[in-house]
Amino acid sequence: MSGDTSTPPCLVGRFSDGRKVHFLPLSDTEIERTSWFYRRILTTYTLPYRSVVLVISKFEDAALVIPLERALVTDGFIPCNAEATGFDAARTESFLRRLNPPLVFGLNMAVVAGLEALGHSPEQLLAGRIVWVRDEDAYRRLAGCPGITLRRWQEVGPAPGIECMGGEGLHLHDLEWLVTEDDGWISVTSKLNRALTFERQATGVRGRVVNTVCRCGVHGPRVIWD
Amino acid sequence: MSTSYPQYFSTAETLPRDQLRQLQEVRLLTTLARTWEKSPLFKQLWTDAGVHPRDISSIEDFEHLAPCFDKDDIRRYRDLHSDPCGGLFRLDDPDLTTIVSTSGTTGDPTPLAMRLRTGVHEGYVRDFWHMGMRPGDYIAQPVFTFRGGVGNGFIAQWEAGFIPLYFSHEPAELPRLIEGSKRFRPVACGLISSPLILAFEKYFDTADDDPREVFSSYKGLIYGGEALSPRLKKLTDDWGLNLFETTGLGDMMSGTQCSAKDGFHAYEDLAFVECLHPVTNEPVADGDVGELVVTNIHDPFLAMVRFRTDDLVTLNREPCSCGRTHLRYDIQGRKSDQILVQGKAVLPKDIRYLVEARHETAAGLFQIIRTGRQMDVLAVRVGYNPERLSGALKLLGDSLAEELGAVLEIPVRIELVVDDELLKLGPPHKIPRVTKQ
16 A cells, blocks of 8 residues: 545445455545446346346445446446345345346355355356356355356455456456566556555455456456466 | 534424425325336235325325235235235336345345435435534444445435445454544444444453543444343443434334434434324324334335334324424334233333343343244243353243243243354344244
């Protein structure tokens, strides 16, 4: 982190550098830019317009989730929400069964375990859907399950990362972040005005940065998780 | 040039009651016409009752003709028509932007429609303003997502110029909540609950932090989930906290105490509130106990027209010392939480303060185990703190059963479980006080 700029925050979320969780002030302009980034990634999919989208998260995830919610509403999708906890897995199950959302964002291992504890099969519940997972345990648990299009949606320090239809690494917003790799560890530097600027910010993410052309057509760096 | 802000966030808060009623009537008539078009359940209920919105031209007509409905009607419609929305709205409505949901404490959560923001958000911004929040102030928001996503309330707060600090509503977030309180000096807090207060108590028992210093910037904190008990009130008073209790106004709105702490204010420009006899449906006089029945008159999507909330309340339309003209209500209990033991009615609040008075069970965690409509013995699951246990567990159970039985004048059976296990049974901000198992 290099410090505050003159851009006033409109909310304060959080991010992790892999060792500690820090506060993350965000301006409305940053939220809008990230929202555009999400919209660009979502256009790489063929998604049913006006469909319900289940967003699983916690309130502390504001910096990652509010721009996504804004993107979904702007593009005519209908978000509904469940908590990313084992306790609230019943709400996830209920919404999957009743509202049949083709898109699910934010599934994590706590919710997967919660579904199983309630006697449900995550494979059956999620079949036929595009599922963006938040943690590697959930990714490994569901990888290879027939019928589930599995993608990642994860924070790379303060930078939101999301996989496109190609599923070949987390896209980071090219206009917003300079992404570097040092001995296998990913750092990010902010490029535009922010409520809090970053200079080679450690992310705690171990991976590779790929700058080759992605087949989805979105230009910019991708992080391949190790 | 210094900015001089108004005392009330909205001029609607202090409307003279005759003007408030005029505003309600205009909004009500608009709501009925719109809801007829948007809600299949509403259309069916009114058709079955032989009533059409065009039959209603005044609040008096509405009170005489409009049918009431409750959560069971929503569930019945949902199951009969395989409609996930229970007939409250249509998924293919082009104006729909977001689906929010109820807590799901009593079954599958009920989906409710939202267009950008709800009346709950409008109401809370007024409450925060009343506490002293002003543009540029930070507000701590340890909340949850099902009431409209992580952006829950954000648009309304952004419009007011408040800057929310986001936390999850769980004990693991306390160190960050404390760090954020010290660094950003928030003026208000969006939600604190019994489980969070208990977690704070545990934290401050061992930490170096002084709660009075940590919380010194807060002018007010909204407390919700259940009624504030005397023990938690004293504890939070000692920390210098000014808690404003909040409670539901049906599943569509919230009512929150003002600085007078004399009932929950219902914002009557957002909701039309009635108190009806649970059986006859006749209005009961202000001050008498009846069922809270609420009609949304603000939110273009909320098909809650004469919704029976199951809450037993009293209403008070006397002017409030805070200057607002809107009615206040007090919750007496939930109709469905009332247990009959050997013919005697028991509500959770009859038990809570007795449980909380004990050193070992001071967290006040308990559940009534309801095995039938009427029971011969009151079965209660009570949480205890093993570190505070001085004698045998059985002795504690026997003595609690004896004390509760003597006060309530009914036989009582106690099942003891450790506090942490009981907390796992509920959502983050409360535990279900009545359970079937």
